[in-house]
Amino acid sequence: xxxxxxxxxxxxxxxxxxxxxxxxxxxxxxxxxxxxxxxxxxxxxxxxxxxxxxxxxxxxxxxxxxxxxxxxxxxxxxxxxxxxxxxxxxxxxxxxxxxxxxxxxxxxxxxxxxxxxxxxxxxxxxxxxxxxxxxxxxxxxxxxxxxxxxxxxxxxxxxxxxxxxxxxxxxxxxxxxxxxxxxxxxxxxxxxxxxxxxxxxxxxxxxxxxxxxxxxxxxxxxxxxxxxxxxxxxxxxxxxxxxxxxxxxxxxxxxxxxxxxxxxxxxxxxxxxxxxxxxxxxxxxxxxxxxxxxxxxxxxxxxxxxxxxxxxxxxxxxxxxxxxxxxxxxxxxxxxxxxxxxxxxxxxxxxxxxxxxxxxxxxxxxxxxxxxxxxxxxxxxx
Ligand SMILES: O=C(O)C(=O)C[C@]1(C(=O)O)C=C[C@@H](O)C=C1
Numbered sequence: 001x002x003x004x005x006x007x008x009x010x011x012x013x014x015x016x017x018x019x020x021x022x023x024x025x026x027x028x029x030x031x032x033x034x035x036x037x038x039x040x041x042x043x044x045x046x047x048x049x050x051x052x053x054x055x056x057x058x059x060x061x062x063x064x065x066x067x068x069x070x071x072x073x074x075x076x077x078x079x080x081x082x083x084x085x086x087x088x089x090x091x092x093x094x095x096x097x098x099x100x101x102x103x104x105x106x107x108x109x110x111x112x113x114x115x116x117x118x119x120x121x122x123x124x125x126x127x128x129x130x131x132x133x134x135x136x137x138x139x140x141x142x143x144x145x146x147x148x149x150x151x152x153x154x155x156x157x158x159x160x161x162x163x164x165x166x167x168x169x170x171x172x173x174x175x176x177x178x179x180x181x182x183x184x185x186x187x188x189x190x191x192x193x194x195x196x197x198x199x200x201x202x203x204x205x206x207x208x209x210x211x212x213x214x215x216x217x218x219x220x221x222x223x224x225x226x227x228x229x230x231x232x233x234x235x236x237x238x239x240x241x242x243x244x245x246x247x248x249x250x251x252x253x254x255x256x257x258x259x260x261x262x263x264x265x266x267x268x269x270x271x272x273x274x275x276x277x278x279x280x281x282x283x284x285x286x287x288x289x290x291x292x293x294x295x296x297x298x299x300x301x302x303x304x305x306x307x308x309x310x311x312x313x314x315x316x317x318x319x320x321x322x323x324x325x326x327x328x329x330x331x332x333x334x335x336x337x338x339x340x341x342x343x344x345x346x347x348x349x350x351x352x353x354x355x356x357x358x359x360x361x362x363x364x365x366x367x368x369x370x371x372x373x374x375x376x377x378x379x380x381x382x
Pocket of ligand 1: 070078106107110
């Protein structure tokens, strides 16, 4: 329940502004104290990394140490803590968004992060990347999901963001397939409420001959388009961002895209919220090269191929029931090794280091011809 605003009978506007100025001075000073702490954290991480390397070079251990500035599990814990401790009047999510940006700025002082995403600029994937990492990262557009994987694999970008499923249209099979041939790990997830607009160049709207969008956006607004523009040609293009770019250059082209793309290309809205499902949401995965430590609110994703025998799927699911662990998703994809052979993408609650989850993983591995842990990562906190 929002709190009642305090009584203001005897307070003047000047008094209140003076109070705000004084609070801002304190916030400002605290922000810089926090930033300076983060700078010291970076020095400590560097020192610990060098010590671990020295120790390793003296032993025959082959585990490659990495210097990690971005700590997804710590960020998730900070966001959960501020939400829990919040007494208002600001909403929990609002407070979390503010702290998201504070951490993003602090991390950029430790090390500027480059994050590849499925572009071009203005896509929902870019919006998801900024929502997850905050605005202080350098976001680097890529033309395809494979290119996002390649940028992170080669080390050119620190992390990547790719779409994985939509609440109206289901899974993004290309992303699941890309994991099959990749050594990258899932380091996080982000959810984005996808609000679609019909966009045209400034001052346009008359004489629209085609509506361009990614095929998912066309599918997500199909009924609205049938009702409002039944006779206008629909053209599937590589992304909504690309559709927006095309609309900005041609008054006969309208685009379906989100607010980020509308702002990016200076387009006007002919209509907003045109998605057929009012809670249309897309889920994205953050990919990186390292395993993530447990945050206390985690998920684990695996991809497996079971021995081809009766009850195979039943036996894969049984350990979850026995351990009372929530399976949050299961998808089937062709294995691409031989016809009519399938792999299962499974996602469930808990971290691979939790003894309960470790036991499940062991049981599943015993039943599989192929078994791969894609990663354990914090549940979306925003
Ligand atoms: O705690 C750390 O390891 C930090 O680097 C500090 C901090 C933060 O600003 O709170 C910044 C970046 C990390 O991703 C996590 C947290």
